Amino acid sequence: MRNLFFILGCLAFFTFSTKAQVVNIEAQRIKTDTTGWAGSLGGSFNWTQNVDQVFAINATAHLQYKKNKNLYLLLGDYSFLKGADKKFIDNAFVHFRFNHKFSELFRGELFTQLQNNKISKIDTRFLIGAGPRLKLPASKTLKIYLGILFMYEYEKELLDPPIYKNDARNSSYLSFTYKPNDRVEIISTTFYQPKLTYFNDFRILNQETVVIFISKKLAVTMDFNYLYDQFPVEGVPQINASYSTGFKYVFNP
Secondary structure (H helix, E strand, O other): OHHHHHHHHHHHHHOOOOOOOOOOHHHOOOOOOOOEEEEEEEEEEEEEEOOOEEEEEEEEEEEEEEEOOEEEEEEEEEEEEEEOOEEEEEEEEEEEEEEEEOOOOEEEEEEEEEEEEOOOOEEEEEEEEEEEEEEEOOOOOEEEEEEEEEEEEEEEEOOOOOEEEEEEEEEEEEEEEEOOOOOEEEEEEEEEEEEOOEEEEEEEEEEEEEEEEOOOOEEEEEEEEEEEEOOOOOOOOOEEEEEEEEEEEEEOO
16 A cells, blocks of 8 residues: 555656657556556666766656556656756656457557657647457467557647647557566557547657567566657647656556
8 A cells, every 4th residue: 555655746846847749558467367456666767977967867767556457557757858958858748548358369549648749749648549459369478469549639739829729630559568587668659639520730749669688576677669640839840759768667466
């Protein structure tokens, strides 16, 4: 219970601003066959003083509850990077997802997310959606999942005057999880999010994640993210890429 309250407290802190990125849920799922609570805490910190002072921080929290065929996920994330008196990254998000297992092949998902990103000029982005999740045939070390979800998206852009959008999008993803042993996990996920009324308006995200467990509870993480947005907010580039490395602490039943 102390672990539970600690993570909930961290999530409350992370939600004061929210992240305008597609969220790779596959990298956040904790694989366990046991009923009960599980979760993780992670973060990285960097400070450099040279020609300019550079300050960077990233913090993540994940709470998961599994019972029978139901899985509940609650995620929080905050990232900040500042150098030469200029902010380069300032974003966070809070995400909730419900997953119900109907069979070994078929699952259903329901999710909602609140996010913003001042650098990408997103004041508020709210998502809610649902759809099927399929576990495709693979092997003991390789898991493949296909999600075909649909979502409503509300967005307020940081422009003068502000621009408001209300869209319906597809949010499909294909994910590969390779776990050759208990120490190493490699996750590759690609999302495709076209606007249903205009398919030329789309976003594509690819995330590559490597998790190396130092012990049963502590792991080093490496993430590479590539986001292409066909129609970003005015003044924001179509392509955003990032690499990060850090750690996370995992607890499970």
